[in-house]
Amino acid sequence: xxxxxxxxxxxxxxxxxxxxxxxxxxxxxxxxxxxxxxxxxxxxxxxxxxxxxxxxxxxxxxxxxxxxxxxxxxxxxxxxxxxxxxxxxxxxxxxxxxxxxxxxxxxxxxxxxxxxxxxxxxxxxxxxxxxxxxxxxxxxxxxxxxxxxxxxxxxxxxxxxxxxxxxxxxxxxxxxxxxxxxxxxxxxxxxxxxxxxxxxxxxxxxxxxxxx
Numbered sequence: 001x002x003x004x005x006x007x008x009x010x011x012x013x014x015x016x017x018x019x020x021x022x023x024x025x026x027x028x029x030x031x032x033x034x035x036x037x038x039x040x041x042x043x044x045x046x047x048x049x050x051x052x053x054x055x056x057x058x059x060x061x062x063x064x065x066x067x068x069x070x071x072x073x074x075x076x077x078x079x080x081x082x083x084x085x086x087x088x089x090x091x092x093x094x095x096x097x098x099x100x101x102x103x104x105x106x107x108x109x110x111x112x113x114x115x116x117x118x119x120x121x122x123x124x125x126x127x128x129x130x131x132x133x134x135x136x137x138x139x140x141x142x143x144x145x146x147x148x149x150x151x152x153x154x155x156x157x158x159x160x161x162x163x164x165x166x167x168x169x170x171x172x173x174x175x176x177x178x179x180x181x182x183x184x185x186x187x188x189x190x191x192x193x194x195x196x197x198x199x200x201x202x203x204x205x206x207x208x209x210x211x212x
Contacts, residue, residue: 065149100131113155133188157208182210
């Protein structure tokens with residue numbers, strides 16, 4: 001999955017992010033990055049090493065509907081969200097390589113807008129060209145991310161930071177661990193591309209918090 005300010009469980013190559021209603025918002029605030037060699041195969045992401053849960057709460061959590069689409073205006077992302085689970089070996093599923101233009105929400109994580117870290121992953125590219133999260137690394141603090149839910153409501157997130165991690169140094173707790181508020185994690189591949197294995201060596205993670 002490569003990406004101005006331009007960016008599971010441990011994740012493998014090729015993945016993520018969030019949508020609201022407006023289509024085709026291709027903003028020019030960032031220039032399009034030079035395209036990396038596309039990965040011949042974008043594999044499954046390593047799964048979380050611990051539970052993805054919200055911290056204890058004194059009151060019942062507010063119910064929110066399941067996410068159905070993601071919009072990131074700054075980088076021109078508008079995509080439906082498919083549901084992702086875990087594979088038989090415990091790794092996190094990724095969207096099918098036959099359609100790298102869609103992102104997926106991991107159903108083992110909170111729904112966007114609920115307390116905790118909602119996880120959305122997507123591919124950076126494939127042999128056919130850029131994927132849904134090709135420009136994910138361009139996001140910076142304050143950039144807006146929108147998720148539309150099944151009941152027609154939207155939740156807005158603001159990016160707090162964008163980080164790149166080597167895959168063998170993926171910070172599972174920071175990405176998947178409990179949080180006291182509603183947060184979002186967008187994940188894809190990035191960094192150097194290994195032409196032998198045909199995989200990227202790092203993951204890009206966008207951290208975002210629900211706007212009040």
